[in-house]
Amino acid sequence: MRLAIRRIAILGMGLIGGSLGLAFKAARGGKVEVIGIDNNELSLIKARQRGAADIVTTDARAGVANADMIFICTPVLQAAALVKEIAPYLKQGAILTDTGSTKSYLIEQISALLPCGIHYVPGHPMAGREKSGIEAADSTLFRDKWYILTPSGADNATAVEAVRQVISWTGARITEMDAERHDWCTALISHVPHIGAAALVNLLAYSEDQDSSIKLAGGGFRDTTRIASSNADMWADVCMTNAAPIADSLDKFSQLIGQVSQAIRQGDRASIHQFFANAKERRDELLKLEEVVTEQPLSNGR
Numbered sequence: 001m002r003l004a005i006r007r008i009a010i011l012g013m014g015l016i017g018g019s020l021g022l023a024f025k026a027a028r029g030g031k032v033e034v035i036g037i038d039n040n041e042l043s044l045i046k047a048r049q050r051g052a053a054d055i056v057t058t059d060a061r062a063g064v065a066n067a068d069m070i071f072i073c074t075p076v077l078q079a080a081a082l083v084k085e086i087a088p089y090l091k092q093g094a095i096l097t098d099t100g101s102t103k104s105y106l107i108e109q110i111s112a113l114l115p116c117g118i119h120y121v122p123g124h125p126m127a128g129r130e131k132s133g134i135e136a137a138d139s140t141l142f143r144d145k146w147y148i149l150t151p152s153g154a155d156n157a158t159a160v161e162a163v164r165q166v167i168s169w170t171g172a173r174i175t176e177m178d179a180e181r182h183d184w185c186t187a188l189i190s191h192v193p194h195i196g197a198a199a200l201v202n203l204l205a206y207s208e209d210q211d212s213s214i215k216l217a218g219g220g221f222r223d224t225t226r227i228a229s230s231n232a233d234m235w236a237d238v239c240m241t242n243a244a245p246i247a248d249s250l251d252k253f254s255q256l257i258g259q260v261s262q263a264i265r266q267g268d269r270a271s272i273h274q275f276f277a278n279a280k281e282r283r284d285e286l287l288k289l290e291e292v293v294t295e296q297p298l299s300n301g302r
């Protein structure tokens, strides 16, 4: 059975919520009504001006009242309190989803708050930018990017299908995985790289000649540190809600850095060479794999 999704509420009209709204309106026009909700009035004015929402409001309860589907797009640590606030106002059969970067924590928090008859399908777009806010929103942000859903076996299959259908309007590639596995994988390929980029920038503080170091920083430094410009609030929340996988991956990262540091001190060229050669081989393979995946036709029925 296909559910007709005509009214979508987006709570948090920043980069991700705004981009979803823009993508939904671009794909469906008047066939879908988007209600943009945020506690920042200026963001709502901009969201309306940019066409990311048809109606905007700071009143979360009123905003979600008639929605068929609700996207929670706030920073992770804001989500549960908001769900608690809106839960009594959701209509029977409504489908709630979120875009948070960490999943086990949100599932534990949100599932406990929802009344019977409301379906929760956790989600995470693997697409974003180092800029936040509605100003950075882009209707094409999710196109051909992975969008992960982490439903549990018990989740209503019709609700999962409805979320898949709505996400497909963004042009994303949809995949499903277990929440715990998601959190370990994203710690390694997203959370630790953001910490690493921030550490590289913070390392400059140790330079005895900061002005020259900054002046000379070239393409390599820019490429490896782009994501260090990301929002500190958002990343603090990610670290607070995925502690074990992130700390474990960071320990392994420190181990690798320790090994190469020792090889450098000892002048062990063979080990240093091996370190770089392993990385190049793995990254070249990854890029080839990415090309194969990108060339495959979209499987989500767009």
Ligand SMILES: NC(=O)C1=CN([C@@H]2O[C@H](COP(=O)(O)OP(=O)(O)OC[C@H]3O[C@@H](n4cnc5c(N)ncnc54)[C@H](O)[C@@H]3O)[C@@H](O)[C@H]2O)C=CC1
Binding pocket: 011, 012, 013, 014, 015, 016, 017, 037, 038, 039, 040, 043, 073, 074, 075, 076, 078, 082, 099, 100, 101, 102, 124, 125, 126, 127, 128, 129, 130, 131, 132, 133, 134, 231, 234, 238
């Ligand atoms: N930035 C990125 O590249 C990605 C972010 N995510 C996840 O998506 C979520 C949103 O991230 P962004 O859009 O980047 O953040 P953002 O900072 O651009 O937008 C968040 C919006 O939520 C609003 N907000 C915050 N607390 C609120 C509250 N209590 N009531 C109402 N509105 C509130 C803010 O005013 C803001 O407009 C986060 O959970 C993040 O982990 C997922 C994938 C990529």
Ligand SMILES: O=C(O)C(=O)Cc1ccc(O)cc1
Binding pocket: 100, 101, 125, 126, 127, 128, 129, 130, 190, 227
């Ligand atoms: O800017 C980039 O390249 C990102 O990696 C964005 C990003 C940030 C957080 C996520 O949970 C997913 C994607």
